[in-house]
Amino acid sequence: MSHSPAKGxxxxxxxxxxxxxxxxxxxxxQCPHCHHYLRLTAQQRINQVVDKNSFKxxxxxxxxxxxxxxxxxxxxxxxxxxxxxxxxxxxIGTAQxxxxxxxxxxxxxxxxxxxxxxxxxxIIKQLYFEAAKHKLPVVLFIASGGARxxxxxxxxxxxxxxxxxxxxxxxxxxxxxxxxxxxxMGGVSASFAFEGDFVIAEKYTQIGFAGRRVIETISTEKLPxxxxxxxxLKQHGLLDDxxxxxEMADYIGRILKLHQEESSC
Amino acid sequence: MLxxxxxxIRSNNRIASTEIISQxxxxxxxxxxxxxxxxxxxxxxxIGFLSDIPVTILAVNRGKTMIEHQRFNGGxxxxxxxxxxxxxxxxxxxxxRPVISLIDMPGADxxxxxxxxxxxxxxxxxxxKMGALTVPNLALxxxxxxxxxxxxxxxxxxxxxxxxxxxSVASPEAVAAIITTNDDVSEYLPMxxxxxxxxxxNDETILENDRLIVNIxxxxxxxxQELKLIPRDSLPMDRSDKFNRILATWNTGE
Numbered sequence: 083m084s085h086s087p088a089k090g091x092x093x094x095x096x097x098x099x100x101x102x103x104x105x106x107x108x109x110x111x112q113c114p115h116c117h118h119y120l121r122l123t124a125q126q127r128i129n130q131v132v133d134k135n136s137f138k139x140x141x142x143x144x145x146x147x148x149x150x151x152x153x154x155x156x157x158x159x160x161x162x163x164x165x166x167x168x169x170x171x172x173x174i175g176t177a178q179x180x181x182x183x184x185x186x187x188x189x190x191x192x193x194x195x196x197x198x199x200x201x202x203x204x205i206i207k208q209l210y211f212e213a214a215k216h217k218l219p220v221v222l223f224i225a226s227g228g229a230r231x232x233x234x235x236x237x238x239x240x241x242x243x244x245x246x247x248x249x250x251x252x253x254x255x256x257x258x259x260x261x262x263x264x265x266x267m268g269g270v271s272a273s274f275a276f277e278g279d280f281v282i283a284e285k286y287t288q289i290g291f292a293g294r295r296v297i298e299t300i301s302t303e304k305l306p307x308x309x310x311x312x313x314x315l316k317q318h319g320l321l322d323d324x325x326x327x328x329e330m331a332d333y334i335g336r337i338l339k340l341h342q343e344e345s346s347c
Numbered sequence: 348m349l350x351x352x353x354x355x356i357r358s359n360n361r362i363a364s365t366e367i368i369s370q371x372x373x374x375x376x377x378x379x380x381x382x383x384x385x386x387x388x389x390x391x392x393x394i395g396f397l398s399d400i401p402v403t404i405l406a407v408n409r410g411k412t413m414i415e416h417q418r419f420n421g422g423x424x425x426x427x428x429x430x431x432x433x434x435x436x437x438x439x440x441x442x443x444r445p446v447i448s449l450i451d452m453p454g455a456d457x458x459x460x461x462x463x464x465x466x467x468x469x470x471x472x473x474x475x476k477m478g479a480l481t482v483p484n485l486a487l488x489x490x491x492x493x494x495x496x497x498x499x500x501x502x503x504x505x506x507x508x509x510x511x512x513x514x515s516v517a518s519p520e521a522v523a524a525i526i527t528t529n530d531d532v533s534e535y536l537p538m539x540x541x542x543x544x545x546x547x548x549n550d551e552t553i554l555e556n557d558r559l560i561v562n563i564x565x566x567x568x569x570x571x572q573e574l575k576l577i578p579r580d581s582l583p584m585d586r587s588d589k590f591n592r593i594l595a596t597w598n599t600g601e
Binding site: 144145147149150151152153154155200201203204229231232233234235236237238239240241242243245246248249268269271272273274275276277289290291292293296297299300301303305309310314318319320 | 455456457458459461462463464465466467468470471472474475477478479494495498502514515516517521522525526527528530535536537538543548583587590591593594597598599
């Protein structure tokens, strides 16, 4: 008979490698030793930032197909669906944050590292379209390794076409708040992630265009630990602010309040 | 097959963007610097006449000699390069000048400085501005063009490619490493001029025969003259329609 604890009771913190009991991670999934955050599923993120039971998912009847017949892509998609319980790497819908209605989009790294493909791109364009139509602010939680290689140039062309949708949305004069969460990289970083009225990051987030390993290989210099970290980007003037997870809902609520149209009386 | 093509377009004998400028543009006047950080030699920007039409040129340089390679960073445009392009394009809009991009760039500048200076923001801003332009813009792929940087220069009304040129989400080597295959990745992912012409990304393949320069000049002129017939306010729509048509062929399972 085994005296080992049930599987999942303890996990190793991916940052400081100390074993942490599941109860110690708490609601915000923060390591009690090094204070880093675990990556969240889309559902966990929604639970943390929106008013209770206010999220109404916008279901889009789309399925990602391996149209270019890239080896192993079907397999990867099937595994990603299993792991995440989602049909793609992004969930969108309407929600209330501190009693204010928004169009919310949340990316999930459990689905192929939140990579941008035709389906994810289409979902984001739909989000901007719906937000413009209903005159709602946009709140985007971004988490992505970049463009999804398996869809080649079709993934790349999401970068410019999403920005076209964003420009149409901007005509509605609603505020857009982009929250960069771990990781925000590559083609996502270099397109819609950095195009918002507010671009903030969750603390301890890795943000960049080229990957750290790629840069290390090429530059041969040892990169400092804080390189591509949210606070480091803020110091370089690239982010409006860096926010702790527990402060996120309050921060977004405040920005939304500051952009409410004055009621005519 | 792809390997040979890569050798060809990366060789020092490949025609350079600056050679194209000197042979088809008259009165070329270079514009230096982003007025913030510096002047990125990897991208030459300026104005000149194509036939009798004043145009704005954004030309990425790869370099032919060791010294040039170093100076041009192998065509890896840095942040100040995208910023320089952005300001030159804004001026093009003011003076109603068509914009021509000449693309020959392997991908992102993987460096500490580019990250610290906001490479993502610079690329995103240029993609966005090119999409919104109310003057015609055209991109000519001279050699290879990969990733977001190449897209920023090719978010255009028309895309033209030299026969051997490539346009891909990432360099073929990077793609192969990520999707872990030893196959020729162009077997799966469209990236050659003929493949991209078939799916509507490449509007015209320019033959690489002994009349190459004439072919380039005639093609650019033809497309500019066509685009000049479109009302300025409709140019962003013409551009987004082009890309939406391509993406509409992708089956979303609906």
